[in-house]
């Protein structure tokens with residue numbers, strides 16, 4: 078474990094680890110519901126002292142972990158496979174395409190990484206209740222990790238979250254509070270709850286260790302590629318916390334001397350839930366007015382981490398794009414049928430973005446080494462998948478009835 082401090086991503090003021098919990102007190106005070114978070118904190122490690130100290134063959138990632146392993150909950154997360162996808166690569170005229178399959182996490186999404194680290198922090202602090210608002214996956218993840226640690230998970234979700242995700246939460250023993258309203262409404266309510274009634278709040282970006290938890294995906298990708306960085310990493314974006322975590326992970330690796338440079342980060346949003354995309358393109362922030370998309374996990378009017386998300390794309394000379402529901406559902410099918418990886422719609426958005434880029438004038442060259450993050454498992458939302466596939470009707474059990 079290396080020591081770290083929190084630094085405000087807005088005013089750059091630094092704080093000791095136990096002097097703050099959520100946002101920078103100076104900048105966060107100006108935050109109101111309906112705007113991206115202000116004063117999001119970044120965990121800053123003493124990377125200079127770690128230069129050359131992390132062994133490439135057996136990296137000790139606890140040196141870059143904000144919580145000591147002795148506080149880790151029993152349920153292990155991460156260490157998901159990075160799969161070569163040669164059939165998809167050929168169809169996209171790419172030499173090397175890899176899928177980081179985070180659908181293989183215990184609760185089926187990359188959110189397990191963030192929930193794991195925040196629950197570890199709750200254990201360190203002696204908090205017995207962890208509270209979150211979620212579009213679904215963050216809460217399923219929190220419920221699962223809390224179950225393993227014996228903590229209470231209190232969860233605010235929009236009542237329309239996919240059923241499989243709601244079932245996961247209840248099955249893992251969480252206290253579930255469906256909210257009549259949107260994810261943004263649930264987010265505001267959960268903040269009010271922890272401010273007045275206590276518990277550790279796990280809301281994305283609001284708790285800085287959500288970003289640190291998500292960064293572990295980059296540490297793994299770098300290691301799985303033998304510390305030869307990819308040229309581009311495609312990330313589905315809702316609140317922009319996975320994107321920030323991916324950015325932070327690669328930046329830490331560059332800072333400790335394990336990577337020579339940052340890969341380009343490509344942010345992909347749903348066409349109608351595009352606040353981060355428009356912010357990147359225009360430099361002017363505006364909420365997405367009607368963020369309706371079949372990709373529920375990236376449906377958000379006001380992305381919590383819009384500022385960092387924009388910076389992640391800018392600092393890596395990446396880009397952002399949007400995809401329609403049709404495009405992402407068709408990408409979901411292509412991915413499943415040609416790689417064996419079944420992604421939920423929000424996760425398939427990243428691949429849809431790659432397909433779209435390759436079909437246009439800014440296509441990546443055939444020499445590019447590309448990673449697509451698959452952030453969640455397709456079985457989490459079977460109803461969405463059924464919009465693009467049909468199950469054949471049953472036949473009589475006779476050989477004659479089998480279609481040729």
Ligand SMILES: *Cc1c(COP(=O)(O)O)cnc(C)c1O
Nearest residue numbers: 214315316317318319374452453
């Ligand atoms: C949460 C989530 C995203 C988006 O992550 P943000 O941090 O909100 O940008 C993408 N895909 C899946 C499956 C998710 O659960």
Ligand SMILES: [Zn+2]
Nearest residue numbers: 085088101104
């Ligand atoms: Zn600040």
